[in-house]
Amino acid sequence: MSEAIVYERVGDIAVLKANNPPVNALGLAVRTGLIDGIARAESEGTKAVLIYGEGRTYFAGADIREFGKPPAEPFLPDVCNRIEASPLLVVSAMHGTALGGGLEIALSTHYRIAVPSARMGLPEVHLGLIPGATGTQRLPRLTGVEKALEIMTTGRQIGAKQALDLGVIDRIADGEPREIGLAYVQELLDAGATRRPVGEMPAPEPIDFDAAYDATLAKGRGQISPAYAVRAVQAACELPFAQGVARERELFRELMGTDQRQGMIHAFFSERAVGKLPELKGVEPRSLSAVGVIGGGTMGSGIATACLLSGLNVVLLEMTAEAADAARGRIEGNLGGALKRGKISQTRFDELTSKALSLSTDYHSLGDVDLVIEAVFEDMDVKKQVFAQLDAVCKPGAILASNTSYLDINEIAASTSRPGDVIGLHFFSPAHVMKLLEVVVADATAPDVVATGFALGKTLGKISVRAGVCDGFIGNRILKSYRTCADHMVLDGATPYQIDKALTAFGFAMGPFAVADLAGLDIGWATRKRLAPTRDPRERVPTYTDRLCEGGNFGQKTGKGYYVYEAGKRAGVPNPEVTDLIEAERAELGLTPRAFTDEEIVRRYMAAMINEAAKVVGEGIARRPLDVDMTLLFGYGFPRYNGGPLKWADMQGLDKVLADIRAYAAEDDYFWQPAPLLEKLVAEGRTFDDLNKEAA
Numbered sequence: 194m195s196e197a198i199v200y201e202r203v204g205d206i207a208v209l210k211a212n213n214p215p216v217n218a219l220g221l222a223v224r225t226g227l228i229d230g231i232a233r234a235e236s237e238g239t240k241a242v243l244i245y246g247e248g249r250t251y252f253a254g255a256d257i258r259e260f261g262k263p264p265a266e267p268f269l270p271d272v273c274n275r276i277e278a279s280p281l282l283v284v285s286a287m288h289g290t291a292l293g294g295g296l297e298i299a300l301s302t303h304y305r306i307a308v309p310s311a312r313m314g315l316p317e318v319h320l321g322l323i324p325g326a327t328g329t330q331r332l333p334r335l336t337g338v339e340k341a342l343e344i345m346t347t348g349r350q351i352g353a354k355q356a357l358d359l360g361v362i363d364r365i366a367d368g369e370p371r372e373i374g375l376a377y378v379q380e381l382l383d384a385g386a387t388r389r390p391v392g393e394m395p396a397p398e399p400i401d402f403d404a405a406y407d408a409t410l411a412k413g414r415g416q417i418s419p420a421y422a423v424r425a426v427q428a429a430c431e432l433p434f435a436q437g438v439a440r441e442r443e444l445f446r447e448l449m450g451t452d453q454r455q456g457m458i459h460a461f462f463s464e465r466a467v468g469k470l471p472e473l474k475g476v477e478p479r480s481l482s483a484v485g486v487i488g489g490g491t492m493g494s495g496i497a498t499a500c501l502l503s504g505l506n507v508v509l510l511e512m513t514a515e516a517a518d519a520a521r522g523r524i525e526g527n528l529g530g531a532l533k534r535g536k537i538s539q540t541r542f543d544e545l546t547s548k549a550l551s552l553s554t555d556y557h558s559l560g561d562v563d564l565v566i567e568a569v570f571e572d573m574d575v576k577k578q579v580f581a582q583l584d585a586v587c588k589p590g591a592i593l594a595s596n597t598s599y600l601d602i603n604e605i606a607a608s609t610s611r612p613g614d615v616i617g618l619h620f621f622s623p624a625h626v627m628k629l630l631e632v633v634v635a636d637a638t639a640p641d642v643v644a645t646g647f648a649l650g651k652t653l654g655k656i657s658v659r660a661g662v663c664d665g666f667i668g669n670r671i672l673k674s675y676r677t678c679a680d681h682m683v684l685d686g687a688t689p690y691q692i693d694k695a696l697t698a699f700g701f702a703m704g705p706f707a708v709a710d711l712a713g714l715d716i717g718w719a720t721r722k723r724l725a726p727t728r729d730p731r732e733r734v735p736t737y738t739d740r741l742c743e744g745g746n747f748g749q750k751t752g753k754g755y756y757v758y759e760a761g762k763r764a765g766v767p768n769p770e771v772t773d774l775i776e777a778e779r780a781e782l783g784l785t786p787r788a789f790t791d792e793e794i795v796r797r798y799m800a801a802m803i804n805e806a807a808k809v810v811g812e813g814i815a816r817r818p819l820d821v822d823m824t825l826l827f828g829y830g831f832p833r834y835n836g837g838p839l840k841w842a843d844m845q846g847l848d849k850v851l852a853d854i855r856a857y858a859a860e861d862d863y864f865w866q867p868a869p870l871l872e873k874l875v876a877e878g879r880t881f882d883d884l885n886k887e888a889a
């Protein structure tokens with residue numbers, strides 16, 4: 194008997210306890226142990242079997258690390274069908290998160306009990322898959338098609354109460370899974386309960402599956418697995434159970450072979466690996482309970498909100514009482530959103546706004562905070578003044594962080610008496626919503642200060658990425674490159690609208706021009722003016738957007754930018770003035786516009802992104818390629834099912850990407866200078882993933 198499943202007898206009941214930390218994933222040893230355990234219980238003449246998980250959870254799903262390798266028998270659907278076919282009464286006692294194959298195992302048992310805190314679901318779509326162990330056939334037999342599809346196509350977890358209401362489980366009881374499980378089995382035996390194979394329940398009522406398929410495909414914005422789930426559930430309605438299971442397997446295997454499955458599993462493991470840095474092994478973070486925030490504008494208020502929601506006390510400093518009041522208003526507005534969405538109660542809202550948050554105009558109120566995050570105007574002199582004050586009033590060991598999005602943290606650190614305590618914590622707006630946090634490590638930053646930056650990120654529920662110091666760190670530096678590539682394509686013949694459409698079809702939530710309108714065109718305008726004095730004359734920088742800004746058109750906030758926004762409408766319509774400005778600039782430059790296909794637009798855009806990303810990794814600004822992938826996924830709307838730009842590059846073939854870059858360099862060898870790291874990997878026949886593995 195494999196130790197992954199421990200077999201025990203309690204009277205007439207056989208107990209199969211999963212013991213495969215950390216999440217009782219259904220690896221080969223667990224699957225074998227379940228099959229052996231059921232057979233042994235039958236051979237020993239027991240009356241019932243109880244299955245539960247040791248540790249923090251019932252089975253949390255198939256072992257994702259096995260994906261992409263040759264599957265080993267017993268396959269999970271066969272394990273499920275073997276459990277259901279047992280002549281014994283088989284019962285699950287669930288706790289923690291019974292997900293994917295874990296819930297599928299539970300659905301193959303005859304009765305299900307759970308502790309109140311148990312959660313469950315079929316999140317396979319988040320891995321580019323669908324349930325592949327009979328879940329698409331059993332769940333709709335219990336909940337009906339609509340509810341089953343909602344659970345499968347969103348991949349969202351449901352709580353025990355909702356599961357009980359839906360008929361997914363039969364009972365909720367307080368206590369340890371083993372205890373409540375044994376009591377429930379005994380109760381069922383005493384009541385003469387019979388086996389209740391879900392697979393033998395009537396097929397669920399069908400819906401208009403073609404309409405559901407089309408709607409789900411459209412909602413997936415290029416991701417295909419949710420729509421596949423619709424077809425699998427359709428099989429549950431139209432085919433006998435065994436054939437439905439076979440159809441599910443076909444669809445599952447098709448998805449297993451897709452780039453989207455590779456991309457999403459890369460994202461799953463990378464978002465967990467990105468916070469694990471060898472340099473931080475054994476480094477204790479400093480204690481963190483009270484945070485100071487300097488500046489109560491959009492960013493400062495968002496950062497304060499994120500800290501408050503994560504249980505930290507916040508002292509927010511503004512220049513004047515009026516500004517402090519305005520900041521309080523922004524924070525209460527942010528928290529009001531959380532209240533409205535049911536994320537916090539009214540009592541919690543009151544606690545946060547009256548006790549946890551305090552506002553001040555006096556630097557001395559920061560004397561006891563553990564960490565201060567400055568979010569003032571993006572000007573080096575202003576920042577240095579703020580840091581000088583912080584240096585004077587903050588206690589020894591307090592960490593001084595800047596939220597700057599591009600200024601040199603080394604220079605800021607050097608202006609203080611404690612450079613080792615200075616770090617960059619670059620949040621993304623809105624700071625209490627966006628998950629990305631760039632932890633920008635300056636030359637003098639102490640290791641335990643870096644560790645504290647990551648600890649804060651974890652407390653705030655962020656995905657923290659370590660970044661080195663350069664203009665734009667990781668994300669904005671790469672953004673500047675692919676954004677410039679888009680501008681070049683406009684000058685050469687494409688329109689902003691065609692580019693946005695091509696990139697939303699690729700999977701971005703919004704194209705670069707719509708994003709610019711959302712962020713505000715004045716930000717890019719200020720950056721271009723800041724960089725103009727030192728710009729290389731070979732750089733191609735369009736001026737049509739400057740003309741647009743000179744007319745006071747900054748995008749959504751002024752109602753007009755690349756698009757015109759009617760009052761109250763988020764989506765804009767193309768701004769005809771922009772087309773005139775572009776044509777005028779092309780004429781001025783003597784450029785004859787040419788046609789671009791959507792495919793070329795995507796290839797060029799991605800080539801620019803990958804090339805700059807390879808430079809960022811090659812220079813050590815990002816520790817690993819996966820760090821860049823997580824930055825683009827969590828801060829820049831890169832489509833998760835492509836895994837991230839460097840995972841996508843690996844899947845395209847780095848030689849093809851490099852060939853594109855070299856071809857484009859023939860037109861513009863200044864912008865298209867191949868990244869040395871990319872050339873090296875291609876020459877050595879290696880991939881970005883190889884670098885990730887070497888760094889693990």
Ligand code: T1G
Binds near residue numbers: 215216258269328462
């Ligand atoms: N397989 C392998 N490793 C897993 C795993 C899994 N299913 N789930 C988690 N881990 C590892 C994770 O990489 C990390 O490792 C450690 O466990 C703790 O995870 C046939 C095909 C369960 C809610 O999608 O959602 O079943 O970094 O840091 O925050 O139909 O993990 O410590 O080395 O996330 O407490 C379906 C995925 C699979 C669940 C716990 N199941 N996991 O969260 O801890 S596909 C899932 C999660 C499937 C069948 C289909 C979460 C969690 P390390 P963690 P956590």
